[in-house]
Amino acid sequence: MTDSTCYHCGDECGKSYVQFDDKDFCCNGCKTVYEIFTSNGLSTYYEIEGKAGTTPNEIRQKYDFLDNQEIVQKLVEFDEEGVQVVSLSIPAIHCSSCIWVLENLNKLHSAIKVSQVDFPKKTIRVTYKTEDFSLKALVLLLGSIGYEPYISLEEYNKKAKKVDxxxxxxxxxxxxxxxxxxxxxxxxxxxxxxxxxxxxxxxxxxxxxxxxxxxxxxxxxxxxxxxxxxxxxxxxxxxxxxxxxxxxxxxxxxxxxxxxxxxxxxxxxxxxxxxxxxxxxxxxxxxxxxxxxRDYKSYFPIAVTRLKQNGEEENIQIYNIKVGDRILIRSHEIIPVDCILIKGNAEIDYSFVTGESEAVFKGSGEKLFAGGKQLSGVLEVKVLKSVSQSYLTQLWGNSVFSKDKASQFQTLTDSIGKRFTIAVLSIATVATIFWLIFDPSLALNVFTSVLIIACPCAIALAAPFTLGNMLRIFGKHKFYLKNTNVIERLSKIGTAIFDKTGTLTTNVKDTIHYEGMELTEEETALLKTTLRASNHPLSRSLYTILKSNAIMTLEEFQEHTGKGIEGKYKEHSIKVGSASYVGGSKSNTLTNTSVYVSADEDFKGRFVFKNTYRDGMSQIFDELSTDMELGILSGDNDGEKEQLQKVLPAKTRMLFDQKPEDKLEYIKHLQEKHKVLMVGDGLNDAGALAQSDVGLAVSENINVFSPACDGILDANRLRMLPKFIKLSKKSIRIIKMSFLLSLCYNVVGLYFAVTGQLQPVIAAILMPLSSISIVVFTTLATNYLGKDLKILES
Structure with a gap:
């Protein structure tokens, strides 16, 4: 038995082997891991990668320091309502089977909810419930299956990267x-x-x-x-x-x-x-x-409202937040930093972090964690930590709440790479058999030359370098995409759907006038305080024009998505929203968007908005209409339908009074025929953005961070959207041209290789040169395309 190898890790068993279930193991540790896997339905591990496990170490007492809660608090990213999130370095990660095992930890212990592996960084991010489980238990579990974490508080604080x-x-x-x-x-x-x-x-x-x-x-x-x-x-x-x-x-x-x-x-x-x-x-x-x-973490287009010492509000970039700042968190805003609640009643949705949609309620003086979303009302908080852009980016890519559109889309490289490899092996085999019959002395030269000269490295490089460089170019022009796969999906779009308010319109230049009974000073103050808590574009516009400084703390705030908002203070209440919501009658002659107001259940009047559409909106639709079908989905009334019909292409479909669920269902219906692009402001469009093939959120100085979207576009660059889509299509053409260039190179090289005229050393030099030429070609071509964006921007 000295020659047998361990069924789990593949090491030599030696004389002190352990036999279990008709299999040999080098130690009891490997046998224990095998038992854990098989008893928890993870025996597929050995089918994916036989003998690819790692040998567990004795670590029971090594991690006793994790019983100290102060140390645990420094290590975990999130700790709220019995749920913790932690990222751990796992040096032993080395293959696909490691990823498979570590992303199925929930089958090993019911307390573990989600585990995600970052293979290049060799880290794992685990979300788990702390009832009958702890960070120490997690570490011991990882160690018992051969994936002992590397934990160092010094390294954790420095966040230094080891150079490979x-x-x-x-x-x-x-x-x-x-x-x-x-x-x-x-x-x-x-x-x-x-x-x-x-x-x-x-x-x-x-x-x-x-x-x-x-x-x-x-x-x-x-x-x-x-x-x-x-x-x-x-x-x-x-x-x-x-x-x-x-x-x-x-x-x-x-x-x-x-x-x-x-x-x-x-x-x-x-x-x-x-x-x-x-x-x-x-x-x-x-x-x-x-x-x-293309590191978008450093200029993520999210702003937050900071409160000055004199009580004035200012919008600042999120990375300018400092420890000790007081910031305002409105309804449906993401909390960008760990902070202490000063004013307001917090109703926090941490599903972006944990996957749990149940709201957590917090009072003044309690700690709030970054990544939560305030569901109702406005909060004033004091910053405990400066913002971590990488953490927000993790939320954007968290598979807990977003479906993986990329897995449903086959890339060009995937579709060509496998066929290419099969073709190369076939040509090499046929050519070798031919020369074995006619001139055996050349057979080996032919076989090796074919394998070397036809290496698909150039094909494998074409897409990553083309799309990676295009991501960088898009980022420079404030168009931020999650990954390269989004560019490929964007190039296949057949229908583009737009939200109206906050997407096609801007609240910077809105003209607003009031029609109805005059509001008292108390009603105006309550109205402004209620609007202050809402993040809807119309609420923000109305909030800025109301002349009242008597900001109070609401006793109750409710926001009914797609309908309106309600605020209560002492014995008084105010409602703002649609006519049906506040109890008013809708005008049949109205040609503009209106927001209706009632105070203490008595209808008062309406604010009429003369919306200002973004510059170049008509041009955007004209350019897009040449290649795709267009539509508008709006939650507002149809007051501006006639005006829109005058400036937009005749075939543009328009639907008004759409609730968020209506938008989602409409997108799903369109996907039966086309790939659909949804462009919204990220507030009431989260469902539609997630359902669409590509969801883009338009950002205008508002912290309505929507992890459901695939990309974020600065509002001032909306007019460049048709160009971004065209460049996405041209990027795919560059990749195809690279494939063609690689194919021409391979055909010429294969001719000399198959006929026995190509020495392997020449092939060995030419092959990397071909790869470098592909990289140079794609880089130059994408940079040339990027010049069009500079011209358009200027």
């Missing part, structure tokens, strides 16, 4: 070996017969063999590992043909020197790995550059 230098080391080893092997190959190149044959031929050949060993088994190991995992998972990834090429070159070259058939292809082998790693290094550096360039 393994690629640089591998590149150095491959480069050193390649240079020396080329030097040892010179006598072969120049055919120095006397000196070479008589004295040092075998010495130099075995030295080349020795230098190739660290190249194959260290510098090139990632390609073998990736190919092996791909095959085990029944996936033909792009590393399969590369690994086959390296392995074939090494085995053939080793056979040549062992049987004295020649000097082999060690120069080609080391050159191949060196240039592959060089291309990979170039790709990594470029990715890092693009990632930095």
């Amino acid at each position: 230098r393994s690629l640089i080391y591998k590149l150095g080893v491959a480069g050193f070996a390649f240079g020396n092997v080329m030097l040892f190959s010179f006598p072969e190149y120049f055919e120095v017969e006397e000196f070479w044959l008589d004295q040092y031929k075998q010495v130099f050949r075995w030295l080349m063999f020795a230098f190739s060993l660290p190249v194959v088994f260290y510098a090139g190991q990632d390609y073998f590992i990736s190919a092996y995992k791909g095959i085990r998972s029944k996936l033909l990834n792009i590393d399969v043909p590369i690994a086959l090429g390296i392995l074939t070159l090494f085995l053939r070259s080793t056979a040549d020197i062992v049987f004295d058939l020649g000097s082999g292809f060690f120069d080609s082998l080391t050159g191949l790995v060196f240039f592959l790693l060089l291309g990979k290094f170039f790709q990594q550096k470029t990715y890092a550059y693009l990632s930095f360039e």
